[in-house]
Amino acid sequence: MNLVEKDLQYIWHPCSQMKDYEELKPIIIDHGKGVYLYDKNGKEYIDIVSSWWCNLLGHCNPKINEFIKIQLDKLEHVIFANFSHEPAITLCEQLMGIIPKGLPKFNFSDNGSAAVECALKMSFQYQYQTGHMQKTKFMCLSEGYHGETIGALSVGSMDLYAKIYKPMLMDTIRIEAPDCYRCSYDKSRDNCNCECFEHAEKAFAEYGEETYAMIVEPLLQGSAGMRIYPALYLKKLRALCNQYGVLLIADEIATGFGRTGKMFAFDHAGISPDIMCISKGLTGGYMPMAITITTDEIYDAFYADYSEGKAFMHSHTYSGNPLGCSAALAVQKILREDNIIETAVTRAKHLTNQLNQTLLDHPNVGEIRHIGLINAIELVADKHTKTGFDNNLRMGYQIYKKALANGLILRPLGNVLYFNPPLIINEEEIDKAVDICASSISVIIDR
Numbered sequence: 001m002n003l004v005e006k007d008l009q010y011i012w013h014p015c016s017q018m019k020d021y022e023e024l025k026p027i028i029i030d031h032g033k034g035v036y037l038y039d040k041n042g043k044e045y046i047d048i049v050s051s052w053w054c055n056l057l058g059h060c061n062p063k064i065n066e067f068i069k070i071q072l073d074k075l076e077h078v079i080f081a082n083f084s085h086e087p088a089i090t091l092c093e094q095l096m097g098i099i100p101k102g103l104p105k106f107n108f109s110d111n112g113s114a115a116v117e118c119a120l121k122m123s124f125q126y127q128y129q130t131g132h133m134q135k136t137k138f139m140c141l142s143e144g145y146h147g148e149t150i151g152a153l154s155v156g157s158m159d160l161y162a163k164i165y166k167p168m169l170m171d172t173i174r175i176e177a178p179d180c181y182r183c184s185y186d187k188s189r190d191n192c193n194c195e196c197f198e199h200a201e202k203a204f205a206e207y208g209e210e211t212y213a214m215i216v217e218p219l220l221q222g223s224a225g226m227r228i229y230p231a232l233y234l235k236k237l238r239a240l241c242n243q244y245g246v247l248l249i250a251d252e253i254a255t256g257f258g259r260t261g262k263m264f265a266f267d268h269a270g271i272s273p274d275i276m277c278i279s280k281g282l283t284g285g286y287m288p289m290a291i292t293i294t295t296d297e298i299y300d301a302f303y304a305d306y307s308e309g310k311a312f313m314h315s316h317t318y319s320g321n322p323l324g325c326s327a328a329l330a331v332q333k334i335l336r337e338d339n340i341i342e343t344a345v346t347r348a349k350h351l352t353n354q355l356n357q358t359l360l361d362h363p364n365v366g367e368i369r370h371i372g373l374i375n376a377i378e379l380v381a382d383k384h385t386k387t388g389f390d391n392n393l394r395m396g397y398q399i400y401k402k403a404l405a406n407g408l409i410l411r412p413l414g415n416v417l418y419f420n421p422p423l424i425i426n427e428e429e430i431d432k433a434v435d436i437c438a439s440s441i442s443v444i445i446d447r
Contacts, residue, residue, distance in 0.1 A: 003028045003040065024401060032059025035425050037409070046408050046433045048421050053222070053254050055285035057334055058424045064284050067330035071322055080108060080320040087325035094332045095293075098263050100250075100272035105299040107292045107312075108319040112253035113147025115277035115290035116215070120151045121314055122294065123213035123247045123275060129301045129310055132245065135212035138170065139203065139246070141177035145223035146215060146251050155215050158223055173211065175203045177221060178229035181367045181378060182386055194233045200240060208244030213275075215249040218265035219371060222254045225416035226376030228369045234269040247274040247298075253290070257281035257331070258341040258423055261348060261372035274298065284331045289324035344423040347430065348373045351419060354434045364389075364445050375419040377437075379445070388415045395444065403440040408433055410440070417441075 001009070007026045012018065028040045035058060037045045047055060057064065075085060092106045107122070109115050120138065127135040140146070140155040147153070153162040154170035157177075162169065176199040180188070185195040204211070218234055221227040241248040250273035255265035259281065262268055266276070275298070279290035304310040318324075334340060352370045359365050359377060366380035379396065381389045389395040396412025403410040410417050417437065421430075 024404075027404075034058040035422050035429050044407055045404070046421075046429060046436070048419050048433050048437075049409055049411050050420050050422050051285060052280075052411075053259070053420050054280040055422050056257055056281035056331060057284045057340065058422045061284060061330075061334070063334055064286055064327055064330040067326045067333075068286065068323055071326035075322045077318065077321055077323070081315065084320070085322050085325075087322050087329060088320040091325045091328050091332070094329065095291075098332075099276065099293060100264060100266050102272045102295055103276055103293045104296060105294050107294070107314075108321075109290045109292065109316045110288045110318045110321070110324075111147075112251075112277065112279040112290050113149040113152045114316055115253065115279055115292045116146045116152045116155070116249075116251060117149055118292040118314055119215070119249045119275045119277055119294075120155065120213070122292065122298065122312060123249065125312065126247065126298045126301045127212040132212070134210055135245075137207055137211045138172045139207070139211050139214035140172055140174055141216055141221065142174045143177050143179075143221055143224035143227065144215070144217060145221070146217070147253075161223075173203055173207050175200050177224070177227070178233055179227060180229055181227070181369065189228070189230055192230065194230060194236060197233060197236050200237060204240050204244050204246070208240075208246060211244065211246050213247040213249055214241060215251055217251050218255055219260060219268060220255050220265065220374065223413060225378065225413045226369065226374060226418045228371050228376075231269040234266065235271060238269070238271045238273075241274075249273060250276045252276055253279045258335065258344055259372055259374060259420070261341070261345050263341065282331070283324050283327040286327040287321065287324035288318070289321060289328065340423050344373055347425060347427065350427050351375055351421075351430045351434070354431060355419070355437075358434055358438045359441065362441065362445075364441075373419070373421055373423065373425070376413075377417045377441075379415040379417065379441075391415075398444045399440050402443050403436055406436045406440060408436040408440070410437060 004025050008021060029037050030040045031038050035046055037047050078085060107118055109118055138155055142157045145156045145158050150168055153165055154172055156162055157174050178196050219229060238248060250266050252264050256278045266273060274295055276293045283289050302310050302312050351373060352375055355368050355375055360368055363383055364379055366378045366383055366386050369376050379389060381387050396415050396417060400410050400412050
């Protein structure tokens with residue numbers, strides 16, 4: 001029995017209909033280097049989606065490898081209750097220099113969903129312990145995605161992930177999210193004043209006094225199809241949360257560490273959240289680790305004698321893992337010393353130009369939107385009405401399969417194809433990826 005057969009015998013892959021694997025067999029990856037992955041047969045693939053958006057600085061980055069190897073011979077893990085270690089302390093100290101202002105307290109966990117769960121519980125308990133017992137509701141944007149655990153699904157609005165579990169989920173208040181491609185106010189990103197923010201104002205007017213927190217994917221709703229909205233929306237939301245005493249949670253798990261062209265998406269708005277969740281690029285995609293970062297004010301609401309029962313009784317076995325912290329320290333060193341984000345901003349312009357020149361005039365490409373190196377190609381059946389392809393056609397999936405055969409990993413979000421490459425991608429690799437993407441679209445749609 002070969003590896004593919006053994007895989008299909010034992011493994012239940014994530015976010016997959018396993019029946020699809022009868023046709024498109026699992027691809028067994030042997031090794032990676034830079035933006036490339038190589039399978040057991042030696043075929044190369046450009047990892048244009050950064051292995052689910054986490055690989056920040058390329059596969060098998062030698063500097064990150066070295067940091068982990070050194071740490072491995074010193075300490076692999078230690079309970080993080082009453083114990084600590086230098087990599088975790090140093091990491092927090094270094095992150096303080098790059099995160100939005102006013103967030104000096106760090107609570108470690110092991111994945112993005114866990115960081116969101118931590119933020120939900122932390123914000124609720126904070127409101128309770130500061131005398132706001134009436135605040136029992138949570139707000140989020142429609143079409144949002146914040147993870148797969150029950151709490152995270154409750155504050156997401158993607159039926160693809162959450163619909164079947166609705167009897168298990170918390171009852172949350174959902175605000176109609178910005179959809180700049182299909183703007184109902186007949187505006188564009190260049191001339192709008194976030195007129196759609198009226199939906200948030202109405203929701204806060206009705207529920208603000210009973211709401212303890214609101215969570216957002218700042219500027220980029222990823223799983224919704226890489227929807228991009230203006231920084232002004234965040235500024236208005238910050239002011240509205242202040243007005244009603246609602247904590248603002250930034251889910252920067254997908255947008256952090258240069259993905260949007262700045263260190264964090266909130267930097268585009270020049271404001272700070274009350275709580276920020278980070279993961280994915282934090283360790284360069286090497287180790288599962290996440291951090292929920294918050295203010296002194298929130299931290300102080302939990303600080304009391306043990307007998308008062310105010311402690312935050314929330315924990316993860318692998319909190320503050322030394323190997324993860326060492327990988328994250330390597331990422332920080334590379335970002336500081338190698339001008340990664342500045343170079344990525346230049347490469348982002350090249351990528352957007354190449355996509356626009358190659359695909360924007362295609363009759364079935366409705367929009368190519370971008371922020372930083374993230375570019376999203378929305379496929380439509382009718383460009384004038386902006387009507388998408390019938391989901392049963394699985395057009396994005398058909399293009400994904402064709403691109404895969406040609407050496408490009410294009411994992412679609414419905415009818416949206418996206419580029420979210422490692423920040424170290426170069427222009428030659430960009431050009432190659434765009435060519436494969438364009439030819440794959442042409443073969444499937446124009447056939």
